[in-house]
Structures are given as C-alpha cells and as structure tokens.
Amino acid sequence: MTTTQIPTGIPTRTPEADVTVPTRTVIGQRVPKIEGTEKVTGKAQYGADTSRPNMLWARFLGSAHAHARIVSIDTAAARALPGVHAVVTGADLPGIVARISETAAAPEEFDVPSRGKRILAWRKAVFHHEPVAVAAAISPTIAEEALALITVEYEPLPVVLDPEVSMRREATPIHDGVFTETFAGKARTPSNVAKVTEMSKGDVDAALASADVRIAASFRTAMVHQGYIEPQACLAEYAPDGRFSIWTSTQGSFGVRSGLAGFLKVPPRRVRVTASEVGGGFGAKGAMTLEPICAVLAYVTGRPVKMQLSRSDVLRATRPAPDTSMHVEVGARRDGTLVAARAHFVWDVGAYPGGGSVGGINCSFGSYAIQDYHYVGYDVLTNRPSTGAYRAPNGPQGAYGVESALDMLADELGMSPVALRLKNAVAEGDRNPSDVPYPRIGLKETLNAIASHPAWTSPKSPPSREGWLRGRGVGCGLWGGGVGTSTAHININEDGSAVVVTGAVDLAGTRTTMAQIAAEELQIPYERVQVVQADTDVAPFSNPTGGSRITYSLGTAVYRAAIDARTQLRQRAATVLRCPPDDVEYRGGELWSTLAPAHRLTIGQVARGSSGSGQGPVVGTGEVTHLLRAPAFATQLVEVEVDPETGAVVVTNVVAAQDVGKAINPTAVEGQIQGGVVQGLGWALTEGFVYDNEGRLRNPGLLDYRMPTALDAPNVECLLVEVPAVDGPYGVRGVGEVPIVPTLGAVANAVYDACGARVTTLPISGEPILTALADPARGKSSVAWTPPALSLDIDVVIEEEVEEQEEVIE
Amino acid sequence: MRAFAYHAPSSLAEAVAVLEREGPGGRILAGGTDLLVQAKERGSVPRYVVSLRDVHELSRVSFDEAGGLEIGARVSLGEVADHPEIRRRFSAISTGASLVGSYQIQNRGTVGGNLCNAAPSADCAPPLLVLDAVIDVHGATGRREIPLVDFFVGPGRTVLGADEVLVSIRVPSPPSKSGSAYLRHTPRQEMDIAVVGVAASVALDARGDVASLRVALGAVGPTPFLAREAGARAVGQAPDDATIAEVARIAAGEARPISDQRGSAAWRRHLVEVLARRAIKIAIGRALAA
C-alpha cells in the first residue's frame, strides 16, 4: 500500500507552545505500535481473558418472538438444576436494585422504553432474541442447560419491520411510552416516530422550481453490523464492602461507571471499571451491554460472574447500524451550481429510541454549499434490535444517497463528477446544514488530490476479466469532529523517562500517538515514554473513546500535561541552577541556565533531585473540555470490475484522499483509512441483515453475514492531505470516522460507470445489479416522496433534555 | 458445547467395530470442519465421535490409467486440489476442492466429509457427479459401492447407514478428448458458500462432435444433482455456441432453486444458465487441448 503525504503549505499554529521546537523528531514518524507485540503474540488481555477464582458463567435466553407480550416466565426447573446459582428475569430487577442501593425503586422505572434501562425484556419483548432471562452457573454448559429449562409463555403481537409502514399515523405504537420528539417539543400521543429532526433554510420549493436541472431519487440501505472481531465480554465481582469491580470490553470505562452506577442507583465510587484491550468497537462498545446483567448476577450470587456473547448473539441482539430509506432531490444551474436540496431520511432505529440524527444529516449534505434546503430525518421504531453507533453514525447511509444523486446530476449536466463536486465544495466560512460555519477545512484539497491522481486522469484500463466491465466512481464525505473531556497525567521518573496515565480506552493504537506527543514535547526518545491506560479508581477522568476524538482531545491533554511537566522541570532546575526559571533553557532532555550554559542537568537529575528536595516529584497534568471542532473531509476514488451477466463486483483499487490535519503517525492513520474503506466496501457490496417475516434474523453468522475478507480487500492507496486544524496541537484532526463516509456512494457510482446500472438499494452485489440493468430508467425517475401523516399534536412545552450518555459516543 | 466420547481407532476394521459396538448417535470425524462447527453453532453434538486421524490406510490418493482415480477418506482437500494428476485429468475436482473455504479449511477438510455432510452447495459434489464417481463404503455387514448419483437423499442426508464409513471415492479415467470444469458464484471471493455451483464434463468423438456431456448443479435443489436432460441434448451435436446455449438453457430449467438469504430463486436460475454456458465452454476447450 502506498501513501502520499500532501503538504499544503499552511503554517501550523501550535497553541500554547512556550518554547519553539526547531524540528520535530517524533511527530510524523512511523514508530511501531506500543501494544503491537502483545497483540500479535496473543498476550494482550481482551474482554474474555480475565477470570477470578470461584467464577460463575452467565448466559441469556433470547425472546422467541420479535414482538410479544410476556405472559409468564417459569424459572423453577432452571433454578433447581445442580450447578445453577441464579436465574434472573426482568421482573426481579426492581427488587434486586432496591437491595443493592437500599432505596426503593418503583418497578415502572425498569419498564421504560430505553436502550440503557431495559436490560431484560419485561412484560413485553420487542425484538427477536431480546434477553428475557439470564442464568449463572458453574459452567457455561450448565448455564445453557438451565436456559433450556425456562418456560416462557408468550402472546405474540403483530411484527412491524418496515419503518415506512411503522411510521404511519395508523400504525400501532410498539411502546406506550414513546412520544415523538421534535425541536419544538414532544408529541402527546405515543408513536413509532421517536424523533423528527428538521433543518431548513430559504425557500426550497421556489429554488427547486427555478433550477435548470433537477434530480429526485430514492435509496435504501440494509441494516448492517459493525462486525468487531471480539464479541462483548464482561466480568463482574461484588465485594462485601459494597463495591462492584467490572472488567469489560468497552470504549469508555468512565461511561460504564456512570451508566452502571445510575442503573444500580449507587454512587459512582461503588463502581470500579477496568477496560480490557478492545477487539474492535466502531461505536458499538460505547454503550453498556453486559455490565448491568453481570453486576446484578454477581450481587445475587455473591460470586464473580463472567458473560461472553456468541457471534450469533452479537449479530442478533447487539446494536447494529440503522437501515435507511432516503428520498433526495437536488437542483442545479446549467453550470453545475447547486441551488437547492430537499431530503427525507427514514432511519430504522430498531426497538428502542436513540440515534445520530443531527450528525447524520450534517454528514450527508455537509460537503456542499447549498443556498436553499429542507432536510427532515425520522427516527422510526420497528421490531428489530435497537441500533447504535457505527463509525460516523448515519453518515455513510445519507452520503450514499447524496453522492449517488450528485453523480446522476453530473450525468444530466454532462459534467465531470469531480468538477461538479469541486464547484460546490464547502470551504472555510461556509455553513453546514445545522447552520454552523466551518473553520479551516480541507475538502477542496482532497478533491484536487483525486482530480490530479493518475487513477482519475489516465484513461480507464481494460478489464482484467473477459466479459467484465470496468468503472470508477468518486464520493466525498465528512465527519464534524469529536471533542469531549480528556485528562492526562505525566509522571517523570528518576531516570528521566516518563509515564503517561490516562483513563481513555485505546481502540486504534492511540497509546502510541500519545507517547509520540509526550516524547516530542518532553524532547526525550519515544522509547522512554510509557503509556498506561488505567482503571476508573486510578486514572484521571476521560469521556469514552469515539467520534474520532482521541488524538485531537486526549492528544491536547497529553500535550498540556507534557508542557506542564516541562514547566515544573524548569522551575526545579532553576532552584538547583540558582537562576530565575525564565533563564532555564530546556532542550533535548537537558536543562541549563543561559547564564552558565556549561552546567547541564538531565531531566533524570532534576526529577531525582526533586523527589527529595522538598518540591516533590514532577507530575504534569493536562485536561481539556472545550476545543473547537475540527471537521475532517475525504474524497475517495473506487475502481471496480463488474460481471454484467452475474452481477458480481470486484473492487480493484481505491484511492482515499483525506484531510488528516497532521498525521502524527502515518502508519496508524493509514490503518484507520484502510479499515474504514474496507468496512464501507462491505456495507456497499455484500453486508446486510436479512429478516424473515417474523422478524428473525436469517443470517446470524459470518458465513451469510458477508463481511469482506482479506481477499476482497483491494489495494487502498492513502493520500494524506494535511490542512492543519485551527485548534489542538500540531493541526491534527480526528481520522477514524471519515473514511467510511464516502465509500458507499463511490462504489455505487463506480458500478454505474462500469455497466450503467444505477443501483438504489444496498448491498449492491449480485441481483440488484441485474435488476437495475433490466430497467435502465430506474433511479432516473423524478418521483418526489410525500412523507406519511404522523401523529404530531405537539406539546410546545419543551421538556427538560434527558442526558443520554450514549449519544456522545460514536 | 456438551461433552462427547472420542474414539481414535487405528484401522478401518476397528472403526467399523466401534460404530457397531457403540450404536446410534455416533459420527465419523474426518477434518471436523463441518462436524465441529455444527456442534458448536447448531448444538447438534453427537453422543460420540470416531476420528479417522489414525486410520492411515485411508490417507492415499492413487491414479492409474486402468483403475482410475481413488481418493481415500482421510486425504485433505488441499492435497486433492494440488495433485498434478487430478489437476490435469480431473480439472473440475481439483477446482472444486480448491474453492472450499480457505487454505486452513483445505488443510483439514476432506472430500469424503464434503460429500457425507451432504450440503446442497457442497463444492466437491457437482465435479464428482459429472465424472461418474463411485463411493466405496464399509459397514458392519461388509462392503458396498454406491454411485454418487444415488448417494444424496436430502439436505444433510445420504444413504449411508449409521454403522457405515466412507472409505474412498473412485473416479474412472476420463476418455481421451475430454475435459471438465467447475464454476461457482459467491458474493465474496473466498470463504463463502456457493449461491450456485455448476460442473460440466465433455467428451468429444473422433469427428469432434459431442460424445457425452454432463452438467451437475449445486445449491439449486435439495441435493447436488445431474441435469440429465441438458446433458443428453448435446450428444451428437457440434460443440458450438448454439449447442452450448441450448444446453445451458435446459440446465437452468432443470434447476429447483429456492429463495433464501443467499439469493432469490429467479436469480439462481439465471446464474445456472450463465455458469453452465461458461463451464461447458471451458470443458470443451480442455477437451480440445487434451
């Protein structure tokens, strides 16, 4: 895989730097990953790798129906099975939590339609395989045998799987307690439309009417899974002092602490969370899954309880990304200037409310400056599993529709798709759909990088397979950037080495990046920095890892902690050197007085001296709460070969240009880009949940849930464009979410370029191509979509915002 | 997974004796790439397994002109895929074996296991069907031979008795001027299950016309099967595009696909026609080159 770094010549402002660093030594280097050896030698400890003496194993029983009233659950036989220590159902939870917290909880509190609170179905199951009971036993096999002895009496209810049916006014609400939320307030009658998100500006009808060319098209994507390799796993222990210890595979140990404390109604100090190495999260491990169940079982049994999901549990009952129906209209002048856009996004959020609606719309249309627009997003409930965050939540789906529509427009205008995008691309000062102005951004730079790349400028090479057709397509995408709270400590050791302590979970090799930042600012060799990801009793607070925020936000905290440590070192050196701190020079790990440069101290000497000198050891601290968001943009070129007789698609090459601000470690950045692209290729071509009419997943395994394998992954050439962000250190921008956003549309456009099939449903591979080829008019129709009537008797009293922990995590 | 008893006999006779002694509920374990996955994921755990690991007499591949090809039950798919004689004379078989799973799967899995597992999509089945394979079986009551066309009963079911072991697969030497090919459609490049699999074998006569032609289909019926009408139609015809197209059309008509998570019945039928056309073409090319 080749990479080009494209310097843009824009100077980087390194804020707060109190010394000028003549040349950077570690930032920008391809240093090896700190935890790489542990991972490839199998020594890294993942979620399921921690065990405790006397541990029990838990398994859950999933609902046999996608929608049913639970009439009764008989667990007597299961509890009587030798080796079984506890069987718990939803009805038991209020009593158990009351005992744990010594406060009486109203049972109704546990029967609310909330992803976080309904850890066991109670009274009603709302998706197939939703947990209805858990058993803890001395072995996993006995726990499974116990489940087989549980009798649940169900009264099946009608199952609704199509969000466009479920959202209608006449549809029966899945929950009595979900009322449509809008910016104006909350509706008064229950509905399956959990939320309506609306953004508009100007007069879109007039603007569309005045456009020279208009495109209207509908698109639909399938529900897909994040596909992390490591299934969720958790171990919980309850100690006689009333404290819970949790070991879990999570993106945020502090998030689990507050979530679990809230669930158990205990103060956070009674919960200690240790995050394991994470075998992939992509957003899905931002919210709690097994932790409350394990904690409750550990309390009830008095023994440590471990629970690990199977792959089929993961696919059937964790939180995939919503399938989306989109209706997109765009209008342009003859010269390609976009004048208007209208869109409706229907997100199937699954059985419980929640989702990334605002970010989704901003990701879908945010690449283009459009004068008049009206966008509406609907979070719609169905009897499928609750959905959750997946890399740039809701962005890839929306961008697939928008980027497809733009190519249809380019076709209509006889314009190059790259030129059309360049003409309308946003730049500094333009506003996003939420009407927030962009700071300095690099979309045009990524477009130019693709526009001048040989894969775009050279004539298409002939297909490598006889009878196949070759095509290429482009797509753009963005992520608004993640911020949040981060804290870091840096301890300076007596030997002059440094230990960085953080409470943020490393999902993507960020320990290495943090070590690079600390080494750079302390001016010591990278090898002399250790990074510790500590548990919630030890580490300083950080928000969960997600939304591409870690290198940007935690990086700022580490940067500030290093500068703080450096300041302290200079102060201590000043005492030894008997000069004012301002006269202490700090360079290359040495300190001296400018008045007597011959007397040099090493960091180690200062640190050694300081621990006994009365000034105390050197501990730098850095924290950050508010940074300006640093939006990141990408443009991708995808090349495919299509077999027009079978619908087979092979991706032969991808060129991914991305504004990364500053690549602290280019290898790590490429890993993020390549990973995002390959996930995007799977989403575009082969992945998708298939449900039967009863709402049961028909492909709950990796044979039929088709994620790409190494053989399907093409060469992904990365073009690292470096337009520095205005805030944070070195100009760095988050890189994790963006690369999956443009891929789906770029693939669809490449397939169209190859064979003339405009495929408007995902996944594309196979039959959809043949269907589209058989009907070339498809996708070109200009049928505007009328949203169905909703029950929106809005109560204008704006309710107090309930803070949803999981909303910040992507 | 529930616990099960494990037997590892060191001869075929002993293996059959274990099956006879232990009675129903047992399973032969060859590579285990189907058996163990099914035990773990579908909970179908046998009462006991009889591993062929130490039954060395089953680990041979032999070929001679008169006796043809014989593949022992313990021979790995990888060895079959790479065997020079199989590649040259029985191309469809080596292709079928080389498409199963991945290298790891091919190092463990066997052709015998692929057939005994009796998946409608088994990649070794259509190639062996078009090449007239015969299954050699040993059981408590002795030895018998079963033509592969009579072997499959339904998804996951064969005519094998509970006390019977598949010993080897025998394939007659193909005539001169013959060739075979196997193609399958999968959405992914590898590690995937056939949406449709089509094998073809062709023998040409002295004039260059079709002396015999067989087409076998996978994943478009309850078992892999020979599309007999399609094959019969070509005999005596010139091996040209018109004949090929006609045969492929008939084969598509003989398919009995269902719609499921892997594809609709209509698309599968269409794929049969496309792949049959292509497979026959390749087989004819090989026959002409032979």
Ligand SMILES: Cc1cc2nc3c(=O)[nH]c(=O)nc-3n(C[C@H](O)[C@H](O)[C@H](O)COP(=O)(O)OP(=O)(O)OC[C@H]3O[C@@H](n4cnc5c(N)ncnc54)[C@H](O)[C@@H]3O)c2cc1C
């Ligand atoms: C990741 C993966 C990918 C796969 N991909 C494919 C694929 O692309 N195409 C495909 O066709 N298959 C595929 N398979 C299925 C499997 O690998 C093949 O069917 C393989 O050939 C089975 O051989 P085995 O020796 O492992 O069989 P085993 O699992 O040992 O046995 C399978 C069945 O046959 C019985 N059996 C085996 N040998 C004998 C014998 N000598 N006598 C009597 N009964 C016997 C067993 O009792 C069992 O019921 C895949 C499997 C996996 C796990």
